[in-house]
Amino acid sequence: MTRAIAVGEQDFVKIRENNYFYIDKTRFIADWWKGADNTTAIMRPRRFGKTLNMSMMEAFFSLDYQGMGEELFGGLEVWQDEDMRRLQGTYPVIFISFAVVKADNYGETMQWIKRIFAEAAAKFEFLLSSEKVSEYNRQALRRIQEGMDNVTAAGVLNLLCTCLQQHYGKKAIILLDEYDTPMHEAFAGGYWSELSGFMRHFFNATFKTNRNLERALMTGITRVAKESIFSDLNHLVIVTVQSEDYADAFGFTEQEVFVAMDEYGLADKDIVKQWYDGFTIGRHHDIYNPWSIINYLDRKGRLECYWANSSGNGLVSQLLQSGSVELKTQFEVLLQGGSLEAEVEDQIVFGDLNGSIIAVWSLLLASGYLTRDTAEMLEEGRFICQLRITNKETKIMFERMVSRWFRHSEGDYNGFIRALLEDNIDAMEDYINGVALYTFSSFDTGGKNRRQEPERFYHGFVLGLMVDLKDRYVISSNRESGYGRYDVMLEPKNASDNAVIIEFKAFNARREKSLEETVHSALRQIEDKQYAAALVAKGIASERIRKYGFAFEGKKVLIGSC
Template sequence: MKKAISIGIQGFSDLREQDCFFVDKTNFIKEWWENRDVVTLITRPRRFGKTLNMSMLDCFFSNKYANRADLFEGLSIWQNETYRKLQGTYPVIFLSFAAVKAGNLEDAKTQIKQEIASLYEENRYLLEGNVLSDNERKIYNSTTIQMDDTMAQNALKTLSVWMERYYGKKVIILLDEYDTPMQEAYVQGYWDEFTSFVRSLFNASFKTNPYLERAIMTGITRVSKESIFSDLNNLRVVTTTSNLYADCFGFTEEEVFASLDEYGMGDKKDEVKKWYDGFTFGEHRDIYNPWSITNYLDEGRLYPYWASTSSNGLVSRLIRTASADVKEKMEDLLRGQTITVNFDEQIVYNQLDDNEEAIWSLLLASGYLKVQNIDYRGITLEPWYTLDITNIETLSMFMTMFRGWFKNKDANYNDFVKALLKGSLKEMNIYMNDVALATFSSFDAGKKPSEKSQPERFYHGFVLGLLVELRDRYQIRSNRESGYGRYDVMLTPVTEVDDAIVIEFKVHEPDEEETLLDTVRGALEQITEKNYDAELLAQGISADRIRHYGFAFEGKKVLIG
């Protein structure tokens, strides 16, 4: 009999008690325990089973689950007698920062204090008997949401002391979604102050804590050591490019295909692979997102389940306001090509605006891009990553993102595209001015770019929008060599029904041109003089099927000719 599919249950004990669909990942327990790392940080994309695995560790090691063999019977870990004896024998501190999403520093610290105060409420049995002195009882009862920062920063270490004294064994600390508040701190503008607070909390909990047996932190990103882990020299970092625990998070292809067979969907393997396969962890390929597979098993239809539940606001802003180079690479990715880039997998959030290469690290950690190859270059062996869009589901996420840039009710972007296709200059001018007025500032990186660079940022965003709207009818390229120079935008028709289009963008130069019309003429002359049509003519497209457009910019005003 098929087991019920549960959508959203993240507690291991709930899944097992209700006999719901579950892919056995208990080998992770053995693998982690035998590696003997004191503190482990594991990064995986959103909804890849991090919380479920942390709950599983809690149920396995915590003495609160002693005598709960029923939770693990029939699973791989239970075949090993050594681990059957280990189950339920350690004090465990398990907390999550998933809900720490605040608009300011004080609220963020308060939310963390609330999580800590809840832990103290759960363990009030420590107040019984003579485990704590009178002084310690006062400290325990003062550990509330109103505690000061210093008490909060030492609270997990203090609780470890008392639990070790009570049980006679060092504690295991499990911290889920450690980086959720980091991203919020960056987005909301209180990064420096918040990381100072968290650095002290982590140092006390994981570095200067002699009562700690082991610890695991999970998150999406590897936040730089300098930011919050500067004192943790006992930290093992496991990212998506690491081989360690590669098949412990997410479903392997074998697991997915077995599940499809079990639920009578064995004939859907090829299309499921196209949509949801493609994640790579270390050298382990063909990893699938558990959220999408579970939903697919439940509903039986192809849909971007994972992509539609992800929060892409930060990624969208970083790409939208990025330089032309980043947008050109996104254009290549959207066309099904790979890109090769150099970046540091450690993310320094407060440097994201200054170091554009960090966007690739964020996209990789988030699961939107996958690694095809890593090439170590030079005497310093700097890693160069060859990246690709992960699968059809993540492609749909990017397309929705780029389309959303022009969804402003005043933008009339779709109307502009229609006018472009039918060659109506009058309508194109009306609608493009609406688009520029409504969206121009959102492509401004916020560093007072010059009047000349602003349109460049805008038009590359505009090209990404075209790629989404017209990818079935045109091959769309930008800033590529043809003839004697580099054109701005070229639309090459897929069939003979449509005309080819060459577009040149030009900023009005008051010293050289009297009017915007002069600027348009200059753009059109450049198309001709540089022979940008050469690429199209070489493909057999006749000159009478090639249209030229010059886009002249003056501030947010646009003239097309």
């Protein structure tokens, strides 16, 4: 009889007590402990088993589970190690998670964090009556409430460690799950500078000046720049997706996935690999995200976008939508199944995300939306990688995301697609002006350089074409043909469809008197540069090649053809 699958269950104790489906990752406990690092921060994509592993750590080390080692860990790899057995249930453990800290402003974020700290302190309420804890510290414990000031909040975990050491005579272990969630939300919400100051004080008090800390383990998605958050934490060991350490401790290996499929009588291994494989950790390829595999097993082999749709993907969408023309042009290559060589960094500087392509690719790689086939280290923390979209599930997510950029516009994006296929220029012009009117601001970074903003929109529009017409056309942009580089080319997959060339051109008041002149300039460029040459060389007759000039001045668009 197969084990029941508890989708979404992240409580290790509950999984073991009920004999739910579980893939043994307990070797991580021994590897981490014997590594002897004081404070470790491990970065992995979301839904990658981080919280379950942290719950496993708590169950192994915490005094709360003393004497339950055989029940919880019997038959698992860590329990074969006699030295590790003696450590089970022997330490006070503080386990908190920032996963729920998702707010639109700094005030609400701080309310969430203080509530988490107050709940953590409430678990050790017995310390208030412990005669081993000094009266001074007991008075300090009483000040830990949801309405406490920021200084008190920053020192909560330090204080708890001190009180636990006085009570038990042992230093405490701290487990902090999803440490970077508040920072992702702060960047998206525009209050990063406010929150980063508090987080710096919190990390300093908890992990640097905490004399009663035995060891600490943090998990997150991204390595936030050390100089902005982890200032002076010289003993901090950061393990990213580029690192070899603990490479198979999070996520499922291919062997683990295939064994699980055999257990549940599922045979389509090649299809599952296409959909859910692709993550690379260190030198370990063929890592699968646990969330998709668990849902796939539970739904008896039903293929869906489980991991990619398990969050709103809002920050990713925001960065790509408002990204530069260069970023969108490179992303077009990825969206069509290609790969690109790009520089990435291990750490994320949130302040750079709106202006640095390197920062965006680094975030997408760390988050699991992109994977790398190769990596060459330039220097510590900097790499040249060959990047591609991780797998089919992630590609579908990106396509849906791009499509949503335009779906809610009153300009009717579908109407533009129909008009384009029908060669109805008047309708095309009406629709694209409507789409631009209602979605243009979404492509605006709000930065100082506003000259690129119209082009950000129109290159985003090209991505939309790629998604909606992918079944009928091979769409490319900024490629060489004839004597220049065209903006957009639609090469038909079916002999019954016409090919399309589009040239975008911004109105320049110094060179042109009207948008009509700009349209003519765009059309003249298509002809003079012989952009149709690449299509003709593939056997497409010239009469089947439609040519459009799109002239734009901000949100206003005029279209002509030849």
